[in-house]
Amino acid sequence: MTNRILYVLALSAGLAVGPAAAETPVTIGMITTLSTKAGYLGEDIRDGFQLAIDQGGGKLGGVPVELVVDDDGRKPEKGKQIAERFIKHDKVKILTGIVFSNVAMAVVPKVVREGVFYISPNAGPSRLAGKGCDENYFNVAWQNDNLHEVVGQYVNDKGFKNVYLLAPNYPAGKDALAGFKRFYKGKIAGEVYTKLGQSDYAAELATLRAAKPDAVFFFLPGGMGINFLKQYAQAGLNETIPVFGPAFSFDERLLKAVGGAAVGVRNGSQWSHDLDNPANKAFVDAFRKVYDRTPTLYASQGYDAAHLIGSALAATGGSLSDMDAFRAALERADFDSVRGKFRFGPNHHPIQDLYIREVIETPEGTITNRIEAKVFTDHADAYASECQM
Amino acid sequence: MLLILEQLMNGLQLGVMLFLMSAGLTLVFGIMQVINLAHGSFYMVGAYTAATVTQLTGSFLLGLLAALPAAAAVGMLVEAVVLRRLYSRDHLDQVLATFGLILFFNELTRMIWGRQPLFMDVPDWLSGTVELFPGAPYPSYRLAVIGMGILVAVFLYLLFTRTRLGMQIRAGASNREMIAALGVNIRFLYTLVFGLGAMLAGLAGVMAGPILAVEAGMGEEILILTFVVIVIGGIGSIRGALIAALLVGMVDTLGRVFLPGLFRLFLPVAEADGIGASLASMSVYILMAAILVWRPRGLFPAQI
Missing domain, CATH: 3.40.50.2300 (Response regulator)
Structure with a gap:
């Protein structure tokens, strides 16, 4: 009733x-x-x-x-x-x-x-x-992997043969490196999982230098990425080994905190303010x-x-x-x-173009991103075929 | 071989940072019997002040000079306003109140400086690398951090063994009623010690600023290791803090570098990396547990 x-x-x-x-x-x-x-x-x-x-x-x-x-x-x-x-x-x-x-x-x-x-x-x-x-x-x-996949493809296209990989030891870190490796076909110089929230990378950087890779791919979101990039530059590595990563460590607000240490780094993104x-x-x-x-x-x-x-x-x-x-x-x-x-x-999930951006310093001294190349056209994610709706 | 030497330097440098943090904390803990979780906030205050002043003036040294009194002042204010009421209370009350302070300071920095991390770079005269051993360039700034740590250790040694103030602090640690009865203003002494501890944490924050992200909550990351250090070293002992800080710095660094490689000798690579990385992040705590089994009161317990 x-x-x-x-x-x-x-x-x-x-x-x-x-x-x-x-x-x-x-x-x-x-x-x-x-x-x-x-x-x-x-x-x-x-x-x-x-x-x-x-x-x-x-x-x-x-x-x-x-x-x-x-x-x-x-x-x-x-x-x-x-x-x-x-x-x-x-x-x-x-x-x-x-x-x-x-x-x-x-x-x-x-x-x-x-x-x-x-x-x-x-x-x-x-x-x-x-x-x-x-x-x-x-x-x-x-899809989470997309911004890593585009970097993998780009690094592969540019002819890098021996890449060093670095990510935090948690599920998203492992997915990131898996996404990168889905499109990168060369050798892996080293694959390191760091503690989530780690702030000092001196030990990892020394090991990295000793491994003599020809490029580095890292996924360290937030403050971890700031720390890593600053320390990478301080160790003088940015002059010898190029760094690649997804856009997460290179958004316009983080770049302000990283400063000049990020200049020259190439990162994968689906968008940029200069599109x-x-x-x-x-x-x-x-x-x-x-x-x-x-x-x-x-x-x-x-x-x-x-x-x-x-x-x-x-x-x-x-x-x-x-x-x-x-x-x-x-x-x-x-x-x-x-x-x-x-x-x-x-x-x-989106079917979209994915780009590589380069971090540059403008004549006015601002550190920002610039589209460098379109790597994927109409890129779909790797899991679509598993989806039954 | 070169790599091992370089990693030893890295371990030393981490140890020095930890020593700067733990020296103040162990004093406060040992002398006042107060658990202060907000110690990391002074580290943050130091880093934020230094980053701001360095940005405004362009001088790292001015940033350093501004940050030390700022951290000390915030420390003494906290002591006078909050902690002084907690000396006679239970440890649990102290943990609760100082944990609240962490939240307070983190939110305060977000309100003043915003959510975005601040930028702070190595001063020009310390940028670049030095070839300590041929073929292994080492960042000059990290060498400067190590140098600063040695200076502080010497300063603290002289302060405690050669000055009247140091004598009073040591006396206060062994028997506070007696030293108060002898006419020493113990309340003022406590504030001073607290300010000194906060200043050292602030110094650690300044030194960390150019290496790490200057952001709200940065203090908690180092705070946990700092507690490990003072527990290993023996609560209240500066000498213990120094030895334990270096020990923890070395074990943490070398564990991170060499454990995955060690496991690769007898396990498949993927598993070895996973286990190695996990075990490396635990190594410091395993060390602490082992030392506590062997010496339950730490390596150099303060004499009471």
Whole structure:
């Protein structure tokens, strides 16, 4: 009996909300990392996302939206709690924002089962691209391996034959080196796994020099990368052995902290602030004007995530009641990505071009990235074939 | 052979950094019987002050000169405002309060300087490398760190054995009621010792600034090893801290370098690397456990 009353109430509430949908904003929940040392990643994703909303005058795709943001502190359990609150309390149907793969693995599989759309602006663990893919999960950034694969291909193309590899001893570190080796075919001069969070690399650098490699590939996110690059330059190695890495250690904010020690390093990315297309120019100019700094790749991913959601909202007129229609609109990815060309593969992960950027010092003394070469055209990830949707 | 010599230098340099950190902490721990988890925050204060002043003035030495009093001042303020209330309390209360201070200082640096790590480079006159042994160039800055550590060790030795202040501090460590009864202002002495400890941590932070990322939370990474050092060395003993710091620096460095190679002799490469790397990060703690079995109060326990 009570159930029936509730049902009727819910139905009439639904009817009452229906016609007024244009007035009630669509709530988008953003779970991201704002505290801890990695907090600037979430900050940039949020700022990029918010910029897209502000440019639309509080609307995405012409539909009013409300963004609710909470900090997961890089902790999977906390991410789960926030997701639950967003879904139960704020009635959120679209979630986004997670920076780290371990948080994503704790949150995403659960929420997509509950009929919520999750648009990833950063983390792209292999499981969610392959066996664990889901029709309600979209990744608008990359699959984690992509930025390592592009470096592997580039290093191979440039004729390096004996490369030294370095990554922290945790799952993402091993995935990174696996991604690199998927496209690099030469010899491995050494493969070293360091402690996660290690700050001093003097011992590793001495061993590296003794191994006499002709190039170095490293994946050390955050402060570890700053430490490594500074110490690499101090040991005088940057003059003899070229360094390569994924974009994570070379975003515009980290480069400020690394300084001249990063100049000349080549890194793999799907985006750069000097990519020549109208959407990107408008984004970079607007971001600099509003936030007074050059956007990082994370900001570009947040911005693209917002526009992807906007394109689907525009297609359905802001309605999320027909999930199939909304999903089909997301799959079309009908928005102007700041990357230029962009579309989704069958596993809802990007098929996109990947570039190598070089770190340069401008005549004004700013350390920044410049596109050096396009390495992959329409690159898809390695796990798409494992995905059964 | 060359590689081993170079790695020994690296171990020595890490040991020196650890000594700068642990000297202050072991004093505070030994003399005041206070567990201060916020010691790493003084390290961070030193690094942030030095990075900021160096950026503004372009001079590393000015940065160093500004950072030492800044770290000491923050240390004495913390002692006067927070720790003084905790001397008579349980260790658990002290851990709780100083852990809170860590969070407070990390958030404070984020509010003042932002989330982005600061930039600090080696001064020009210390950049470049020196060929200590032919064929193995060694960064001059790291040599300077080692030199600084030796200076500090000598300074502390003279301070404790040759000055009145040092005598009072040693006396305070063995019996604080007695020294207070003899008319020494023990409260002021404590603040001074705390300030000295904070200043040494700040010095370690300055020296680390050009090598490491200057970022909120940088103190906690070194803090854990610092605690290992003072436990191995014997709580309250500067000499113990020096020996233990060098020991920990060597074991950590050599373990990281040679353990994976050692396992490769009898295991497949992939497994050897995994086990070697994991064991290397544990080596310091294994050392600590072994020493505690042999000498439960550390290598050089302070006499009581």
